[in-house]
Amino acid sequence: MSIKKVTFLAAAILFFGISVILFVFRSLTETGTDVVAVNDITQTIVEHWDTLDQSALPGRQYSLEYTVLDSHGELVGATRRGLSENIDSAIYNRDTIVDITRNDTVLGKVIFYNNTTERWKHHRDKLLVIFGVNIIFIILFCLIYAVYIDRSIFRPFRKLQAFARHVAEGKLDMPLEMEKGNGFGAFAESFDLMREELAKARENERLANQSKKELVASLSHDIKTPVASIKAVSEVMILNSVIEEDISQLEVINAKADQINTLITNMFSATLEELQELTVTVTEESSVLLGDLIKNVDYNNRATISPIPECIVLVDMLRLLQVIDNIISNSYKYAGTSIGVLANIKGQYLEIEFKDYGRGVSPEEIPLLFNKFYRARNSAGKSGTGLGLYISQYLMDKMSGDINCRNIDGGFVVILRLHIA
Structure with a gap:
């Protein structure tokens, strides 16, 4: 899988998670009181106001909880205990308050219980679960993505770094190993080809230097023999000569032979020292x-x-x-x-x-x-x-x-x- 595809997938997952969270937030505003049920219950209460009995409050089939108050705010009846029994508590609990009127006369009020707190708690718990699942999923995906990035990008670069260090240290016999299917395969192969060429060049250079040293050592050794002969002959001629001018010239020849012998000895010794033979x-x-x-x-x-x-x-x-x-x-x-x-x-x-x-x-x-x-x-x-x-x-x-x-x-x-x- 290419890095572009993985990045696109990560963006899609993040977008999906955010969309789910926004949907849950939006659903919080879609709950409310059933207007039809409220009207039906209110109308029934009006019709039976004079004979209203707590045990026979209408509209139970709507599953709505409510409290009935008279025009003085006194409790007439309630579907169950624990509901708001006055206007103040109804306002505090954000209940729905509907007037009971007959012939433009207010008989009392119906307080419909809105379980806002329970609904909010339910939605909050649901939201937290969804949010937590999204966060965990995103974290797991990020970890997997980080491992993928490390394996496909950073690990090859670390290998390239170690390879470059080995090349700098002269360790040209250590190949650059890359995993099959790696995106840097061609790049790594070029580096390994460079290593092989450097190794060949170094070996050729070593062989050339070795050959040069051996040639210099051989020539130096071969030249010393005739120089020694020249020196020996000049010394004999000096002993046998009686003419001062000839003796002086022969001494010059002898001195030059010594000089040549010294130069050859230095070259020969330097070559032998590099060949570890001195x-x-x-x-x-x-x-x-x-x-x-x-x-x-x-x-x-x-x-x-x-x-x-x-x-x-x-x-x-x-x-x-x-x-x-x-x-x-x-x-x-x-x-x-x-x-x-x-x-x-x-x-x-x-x-x-x-x-x-x-x-x-x-x-x-x-x-x-x-x-x-x-x-x-x-x-x-x-x-x-x-x-x-x-x-x-x-x-x-x-x-x-x-x-x-x-x-x-x-x-x-x-x-x-x-x-x-």
């Missing part, structure tokens, strides 16, 4: 080894390393080497100055500061430096992918450490915090 194995290591670690990546010998306090730190030496290599490479690339390395123990951490004397970065860019693929404005014209600091922060987190940076007077500093065992 492992960090934390072990207890002596801080004494950190000095040699820094020297190994400082191939331009620009770092001045202050004494490092002896302690045991929790690190993965291979991953820490990757982090320090990225810090020093960035200093070479963006500052091009000497590097000061200072270490101190602060609480449960060994802090190592790498300070250069370049221009640094703008303050508003510092919180963004560790975002993936973000490159500061001072990187214009310089090679890079924006992955180095992102990977470094990821590795430090895995080693229960931290990395941050800030501008200082006359330079820029990067701080590593290694957890002490």
